[in-house]
Every structure is written in structure tokens, then in C-alpha cells.
Amino acid sequence: MTIQPRLGAGLKDYLPSEMIVRQQMFDTIRNVFERFGFSPLDTPGLEVEEILTGGDPDFNKMIFRARLRDGDEGLALRFDLTVALARVVAQYPNDISKPFKRYQVGKVWRGERPQAGRFREFVQFDADTVGCAEMTADAEIVALIYETMTALGFQNFLTKVNNRKILNGLPEYIGFDPDKTTEVLRFIDKMEKLGWENISGELADKLGFTTEQLALLKAFLDFRGGDQIDTVNGVKKLMANSPTAMEGARELEEIVSYVQALGVPSDKWTIDLSVARGLGYYTGPVFETVLTDLPSIGSVFSGGRFDDLVSRFAPVNIPATGASVGVDRLFAAMQKLGLTGTRRTVTQILILDFDSSCREDCHRLASSIRQAGFRTEIYMGKEKGIKGQLAYAVREDIPIVIIFGGNERENNVVGIKCLATRRQFDVPLLEVNKKIKEILVS
């Protein structure tokens, strides 16, 4: 009895037609990350459950526990790469110099309700600088995002930068109990969906906001600066009564100067006071990147500063800042925007196999062409004749076909067919690689 081939809900295969371009995308990201001096780290997909959750029951719903038939090893699948970074920094204090600039790419798993565009297994690609409290590290993340997005071929994107300290300054600015900050931020988060009328009503009802307090909040929400530095100056004026917000603005001011020095064009990033990036977790600057052509796809490259990263695993405070590429979202966006070609195979050269007396010669040819660095395949399908084998090359979109049979051997030549031009010609054996190179670069 055969088993029906299928995937579990929320899981996805990447066939070569997608995986070839996905691989190129990974290479591009890696290349940019390394140019900024981030080094690769790898950690297991399986972690001790307590390490992952930190005892927080909220994570219990989300994680996949991993169980052997004979016993429970207390392991679960990681849901992000950040927890492992914190663990590693705490676990190997002598092997890791600080600042520790690392990137990591890997699969993560979340038991979310499967729905369109949301997967239960997906790839994260993170870069973080651990052990630097200076804004220079945060500015570098903004530049890293810009260089990565540009290298991937995106032209229309915007990185929104904010500072959690500005949001944390709201109690001082407006005058309310700091313990209510999370609640107030939650209301602000719903602004776009529910509108000011509803939000202000709720704030008055539930948190007892006065008309004056609501006016201050409205002024904050309505605030729009001009360019980056103008925005920072505006915040400084608006929230002058909040030391926390002023500290946040000062940090942003520093970031502005470094980001400019790092060559990020001013239309590719902005300071946006509405960006919060979740409620706990971040402690300073936060980053969020959207595609202005495809806003519905959400944030594709986000992060921020989280200065209590390691404290779960060691009684120390180690500052850290970084960001994570939403690889699967970004890949979907690249496909929608036509930034990825479709290639069915990596093969550049197909050597036909239609004359079995020449098969050894064909293998010799293949070996020589591969030595020259070209991706070369000998035809191994069921078609026996040249025509059928050529059809395979066309279907697989292989640019060059090599024809070598008894005739060619007799004349000491190799037949080359270029599928783009449909031209076919013979070249001497020793000139095959040269000719291939000419065709491929043309």
C-alpha cells in the first residue's frame, strides 16, 4: 500500500525552480552581513525547553516539543535565533570576544495557526552586535538593512526608526503611571484600526485620561517632522519635560549623523514615532522595514536594541542590538516584484548522449568543462535521439548544448548549439571551454 505524499499544515517545499533563486538571496545577504564584519554562528534547532521559554507560559502554546518514544529529554524546537544567541554569549564567556558581531541563518518553528503566507517552519536571518552600548552599533544596523535591501535588488523600501525611550517617556510627558505604559502603547497600536475617537474614549473610560492628557497624546501622535534631524529636534521641543524621551531623542540624533556618514540616502529611512515593535523586549532604538510597493506584506527586516538579552542566563547586563530578515516574506515579495528570475536547473551546459560508442568521450568532455568551472550535465533521460534530448534542454532552459557523436569524433570537433540564438557550429576540441565562456558572458 502506498502512502499519500503530503506535507503537514503550514509547511512548504522549495523545488529547484524556487530554491536556486532563494539560495542566491541567502548568498547575497550573507555577503553583505560579512562585509559589515558579522561572523557566522550555528546552534541546534533543538534546545532545552526551559532555555527557550525562560519559564514564560506564553511560549508554551507556540513551541513544538520534541519527544522520543522512550522518554522525555525536555527538548523543543527553537522559535527564533535570538534566545540561542543569548545562551551562547552566557555559555562561552571565554571563547567569545565582545563586541560579538554574529549572524545566523536557520529554520525556526512556531505552532501558529496555519494561514496564507504564514508558515510553521520558516527561515530567519539575523545579525546582532552584542556588547556595544554605543549608537554606532545601531546606526550600523540601519546601514546594514539599506545595503542588504539594495543588494537584493529592492528600490522602493523604507526603514522606520524609533526609540523605545521616546515611547517610555510618554508617562513623564503626559503624566500617567509608568506601570500603565504597556496598556497605553497597546491602545496606540490600535490607532490605525480603530481611529482616534474610539481610542481616546477608551483611554478616558479605562485609564481616566483627562482632556489635557488626551490633547498631549494627540499632539504626540500627530507629530510629523521633516527630515530626520528636523524630526529629532521637533521631539526635543515637544517632549522637553520628559528626561527619558530626551535621552531617546539624543540617541536618535547620534544615529542620524552616523547613518548619514554610512551613506544611507535620506529617502530610504525615516524616524517614525509610531513604531514600537512589540511591547516588551526592546529597550532603545527599534527598526522596521517596509516595501513601499507592497505595504501589505508587512515588515521584512526589523529589530532593535535589547539591553537585557543575556540576563536570563547570567547575572549580567550585556547590551545588544540587531535585526532579522524575514526571509520567506522577502522572498515572496521578490517573486511578486519580479526581482527573481525562474531557473529550473543550475546546469549551463547539457552534453547530449545519443551515440553510446562516444559515451566515454562525453564523460571526458564533461570533466574538462567542469574543470573550467561550468555547470555541466550529461543527458541521462529516456530519449535516445538528438531531437528529444534537445527538447529537454529547451524545457529545462539550459543555455548551451554540446553534441559529440561519431561524426564529431572523426573530425576532431565538438558541436555546440546555443539555445538563445539557435545557432549551431563546430569548434576544435581544445577551444570548447573558450567558446562556452564567450557564449555565457554575451
Next chain:
Amino acid sequence: MTIQPRLGAGLKDYLPSEMIVRQQMFDTIRNVFERFGFSPLDTPGLEVEEILTGGDPDFNKMIFRARLRDGDEGLALRFDLTVALARVVAQYPNDISKPFKRYQVGKVWRGERPQAGRFREFVQFDADTVGCAEMTADAEIVALIYETMTALGFQNFLTKVNNRKILNGLPEYIGFDPDKTTEVLRFIDKMEKLGWENISGELADKLGFTTEQLALLKAFLDFRGGDQIDTVNGVKKLMANSPTAMEGARELEEIVSYVQALGVPSDKWTIDLSVARGLGYYTGPVFETVLTDLPSIGSVFSGGRFDDLVSRFAPVNIPATGASVGVDRLFAAMQKLGLTGTRRTVTQILILDFDSSCREDCHRLASSIRQAGFRTEIYMGKEKGIKGQLAYAVREDIPIVIIFGGNERENNVVGIKCLATRRQFDVPLLEVNKKIKEILVS
């Protein structure tokens, strides 16, 4: 309360010092695989449990089941990449042309008893050709192994090739019930450990082997050919009474001629009749690669032909052949043999940060050097002075240090220190990238 940072049993972290060279190893393998026209595939780490086990209870002990708190989705972690290949071939018949030459690299998980050098999570790197019954595909795998091992820097290795059809010919050759083949092979497998005396005794006792039968088996086990083709001819003579073995020898003969044509030196591979590669599964040629410097490490790159691959998922027989790199074993071997350098960071250039009035200039410099493709880091640690920052460069083994402070700015130069030669000199701003290139290639 802090949580002790730790890993589960049989799991491993790869810090940058290991991961940088590991990454290079992956790139090298990928590059060789692609040159042979294998295209990348990716499938989820989580699969439906029934897909993985095929109902075979033997796998039940080995697999990690993945469970959400609220309900059992019937998922488990893959233990190899081959099952997913079979599933993919059966699941997307219209999207996949045959022969389907794919490679896949990914983590797999096995609930084995943790012990030295055996991990519960490790990386497999497979190349397989699906849909080609011809020996040309198998010969290519032998060449693929050779090219990969060579590209990784190995000089002393040997790929042992056999054909399961020769082993399956033993009942005909010796004269015993073919149903006992597995049992007989199990005895042969123990030869090295237990010696002929014990094995022959057991075969006589348990399977009733006669003296004549034992003599035939002994002749088989003692058989040694000269070069590859001599070995094939010897087998043909020895086992002439077994049509199955003769078919196996004929296939090996074909492989010999193609492998030679593919340029694999004859001292890098051999035909070894003792290689079985497990008991079920393989149906034709099998491959096993050992490091002659480190035989104890076992097989590092193995595989074979498995012509009933897809039958679990579809009522068809699709031939397939391929091999899998034991990445973690091979990496351990490379470390032991000194084939991997140790690099603590990818960074090539460290820009010091000792004069805060020049920080923006340093970021501008960093941006310009990165644009030229060099991996560049601005110092972000706690040391404020040049000396302490230089010590960081030495510790991290960063080859070039850039010094840019007030003096340099005044004179429109950049200080460059080459750590290998300990020489330091000033160069004009516009010549920085040129000078860096000179130092790095020297």
C-alpha cells in the same frame, strides 16, 4: 533567577571560529555539486510521521516526534533527506523533469544514544540522480565524490565501490536459499570483528553450510583483484555460475570505463566486494569513502543505487542513485588533519575608534571600504585608546587596522597598519582601497 545556559545531550554549537571554516566547506561542496548539474532542493525539517517511517516500527525508536501543547499534528523531525526526496518526486510529478538531479543540505535528527562523535542533530549533504537507470549516473557519483574530496583539500582517501547484485548473487554462487541472504550478509559484516573461524562455525551450525559451501564463501571473501578492471574480470570468473552476480559485474565494468573517462585517478577508488552499506535499501552499485589517514573515523561520503525509492509514495518504480557527505565527520577529520584554518572573525579590516570627533569620518571610510568588497568592522568595544584596540585586532587575528584621528584628518591621509608585517604607514584617502587590496593579496 537565572537559567543555566546549556545544550541538550548530543547537540552542538558552532561558534564563529568553527563556523567560518564550516561555511567554506559547505560552499565548496555546493560548488562541486552544482558543477555536476545538481540543483538545490529544500524540504521542511518537520514531516508527517507516517511519511518518515513508512510504518516501519524500527524508526519509531529513532525519531523525535514534534508535539504542540494543544493537540498532536502527527509530525516528526526528519532523520535523513532521502525520504523527503522520494516524497517530493511522488508529490510533484508535473513540476519535476526526470532525471531529477538534486542536492540538499540540511539538519537531520536522530534519537541515538549520545556518545563521542555521534550527534543527535547533524547536517547531511546529499546529491542524487532520480530517474536514470544507466550506470553513467553511478559513475558520476564516484567522480562527484572524488572532485568534492579533492576540492576540500583531502589527498589520502579511497572510495570503495561494490554492487549489491554481486552480494545478491551469493545464493546462486554458493547454493543456498535466497531468503537467507540477509542473514549471511550479517555474518559477513562481522567477519572483521569475529574472524573466519567463528563465522564459518556459526554458518555451519545455524544455516547448515557444508564444507564445500564454506570454501566457496571463503574464496569470495579472500578474492582480491588488481586494478579495477582486473577485479571485475576476476569476479566474472569466480561467480560465473550466478547470473545475478554477472549482471552486477557487468554494471561495474561499465562504471570502470566511465569513471576513468571522468578523470578519477585509479588510486583514489577501488572495487571492494566486502562493501554492503546496510542490509536493505540499496539495489545496485554502492559507494563508501574512507580517509586512509584516519580510517577510524569511518565512512565520510557514501551512498548507492536504490531503485525502489519512490515506491512508498506512488505505485511506480523510479531508479535513483546518489551519495551523502557526512558533513560533521568530515569536518572533524578536516580539523584533525589541519585542513581548516581557524579564523575567529570574517573581518579583514578593523577601523579604530579612538577620537570621537572623527567617528563620522570613520563610518564614511567603512562604507567606502565595504563598497570595495572588503569585510570591515569599526571598533565597538570598551577600549578607548589605540593600544587596547590594536590588542583586539591581534586577538581576533584581523589582518589590517585603519587609524583615522584628528592628525590624519588634518593631513588628508589614512593610517594603515598591517599586522603581519607590523608596518604602519599613511596613505592618501583615495588610495586606501588600493593599498588594502595590495596587502590582502600579498
